[in-house]
Amino acid sequence: GAVVSQHPSRVxxxxxxxxxxxxxxxxxxxxTMFWYRQFPxxxxxxxxxxxxxxxxxxxxxxxxxxxxxxxxxxxLSTLTVTSAHPEDSSFYICSAxxxxxxNTIYFGEGSWLTVV
Amino acid sequence: DAKTTQPTSMxxxxxxxxxxxxxxxxxxxxxxxxxxxQIHSQGPQYIIHGLKNNETNEMASLIITEDRKSSTLILPHxxxxxxxxxxxxxxxxxxxxxxxxxxxxLTINP
Numbered sequence: 001g002a003v004v005s006q007h008p009s010r011v012x013x014x015x016x017x018x019x020x021x022x023x024x025x026x027x028x029x030x031x032t033m034f035w036y037r038q039f040p041x042x043x044x045x046x047x048x049x050x051x052x053x054x055x056x057x058x059x060x061x062x063x064x065x066x067x068x069x070x071x072x073x074x075x076l077s078t079l080t081v082t083s084a085h086p087e088d089s090s091f092y093i094c095s096a097x098x099x100x101x102x103n104t105i106y107f108g109e110g111s112w113l114t115v116v
Numbered sequence: 117d118a119k120t121t122q123p124t125s126m127x128x129x130x131x132x133x134x135x136x137x138x139x140x141x142x143x144x145x146x147x148x149x150x151x152x153x154q155i156h157s158q159g160p161q162y163i164i165h166g167l168k169n170n171e172t173n174e175m176a177s178l179i180i181t182e183d184r185k186s187s188t189l190i191l192p193h194x195x196x197x198x199x200x201x202x203x204x205x206x207x208x209x210x211x212x213x214x215x216x217x218x219x220x221x222l223t224i225n226p
Contacts, residue, residue, distance in 0.1 A: 004159075006159070032212055034212075034213055034214070036216075043203075043216045043217060043218050043219060044154075044160070044216040045216075046213055046214075046215060046216075049212055049213055091157070093159045093160070095159075095160075095214070097212065104150075104162055104165065105162070105214055106162055107152075107159035107160045107161070107162075108159050109158060109159050110157070110158060110159040112157075
């Protein structure tokens, strides 16, 4: 299947700082990428859908000013957690929709964020 | 997306076939059934998807009932590395997003 890569895989940051997570589709172009958050022992929760060259669409209850999403190219989307707090500590996962063949969605490896 | 119902957990012996059921009684005609799995601390891995015909690939087989109200994912020879949470999701192929339920936690025992 298609490959989606996230970076960094793990990051620790101090409260009040911002942290950026990158999501890249390595062997296909992704006009649409998705960002999820997952807390321990819970399922994935969709945060937002990002379309290349346009503003992201956020799910209800997700603060768009806190979770900044940029999808500047067909292979890269970034999630920036601004003014991070310990409650933002979570597993963040991106995915990308491969549209050339069967419209399947592939996921990155995930990024662990710990805010101290 | 239509709602799916899966058992919370299942066990299977190593080397045996693991059969994971999924109910999707409200599925509409243009919605596909997708299966993903998530091994601990990793992103979900795509397994297989289908519309109404049974499908098979190198990872698994997908059996969809004739009325499409339920399906079964079959891992023919389960190994310890198949221990994971398995998610059954129905999605219009033209739709953008995947919405995850709670999935089935499959444990493969030696």
